[in-house]
Amino acid sequence: MAEVTADFEDPISSRSRIIAAAVRLTCADGWSKVTMGRLAGEAGVSRQTVYNAVGSRENLAEAMVLTESAKFVFTIVEGFENHPDDLLSAIHAAVENTLVLAEGNALLRAVVSATHGADTELLPLLTTHSEPLLGTLMVVVQDRVDRYEIDLEPEQITAIIDMVVRSALSHVMQPTATPRKTADSITWFVARILGRAGELTGSRA
Numbered sequence: 001m002a003e004v005t006a007d008f009e010d011p012i013s014s015r016s017r018i019i020a021a022a023v024r025l026t027c028a029d030g031w032s033k034v035t036m037g038r039l040a041g042e043a044g045v046s047r048q049t050v051y052n053a054v055g056s057r058e059n060l061a062e063a064m065v066l067t068e069s070a071k072f073v074f075t076i077v078e079g080f081e082n083h084p085d086d087l088l089s090a091i092h093a094a095v096e097n098t099l100v101l102a103e104g105n106a107l108l109r110a111v112v113s114a115t116h117g118a119d120t121e122l123l124p125l126l127t128t129h130s131e132p133l134l135g136t137l138m139v140v141v142q143d144r145v146d147r148y149e150i151d152l153e154p155e156q157i158t159a160i161i162d163m164v165v166r167s168a169l170s171h172v173m174q175p176t177a178t179p180r181k182t183a184d185s186i187t188w189f190v191a192r193i194l195g196r197a198g199e200l201t202g203s204r205a
């Protein structure tokens with residue numbers, strides 16, 4: 001078995017530290033101020049390690065967004081797992097919890113508001129070039145929804161999921177109401193389509 005030397009750098013650990021450092025720097029000073037040299041210092045690694053771990057600056061931007069997106073995926077999954085027998089409650093929980101998480105996500109708020117004036121380079125990764133993110137969310141939600149009995153054709157269910165995911169993402173980017181109110185509205189719309197509006201109670205009615 002090969003001996004691990006003191007200067008060995010675990011590539012997975014290094015990549016995680018580098019991405020976390022990039023998020024901190026972006027939130028503090030803006031994406032335009034994130035250089036590979038400064039990032040290396042913040043993460044406590046060499047510049048070569050930064051390039052080896054994340055590649056180009058564009059690759060780093062994508063890695064940051066996808067890493068933050070994973071938090072939203074876990075939140076969505078949790079919403080469905082907490083309501084395995086009630087699709088409407090699952091959708092409501094997934095949407096509301098996602099929007100609450102978005103409110104407190106420093107990187108997302110920094111990108112959307114462009115508080116440092118030059119962060120628009122990251123914005124397309126969440127909007128016009130968001131296909132990887134959208135595709136991931138669609139797969140996750142489809143997998144969960146398939147566990148419920150729904151009296152619709154598969155393509156109709158997919159269309160509803162697409163509407164829910166896109167609507168939730170638009171509110172992540174530009175909120176127009178509280179997370180609870182938005183979740184109420186989206187859940188009501190799904191309930192109407194499924195002919196189950198009568199099942200809504202309390203804040204979901």
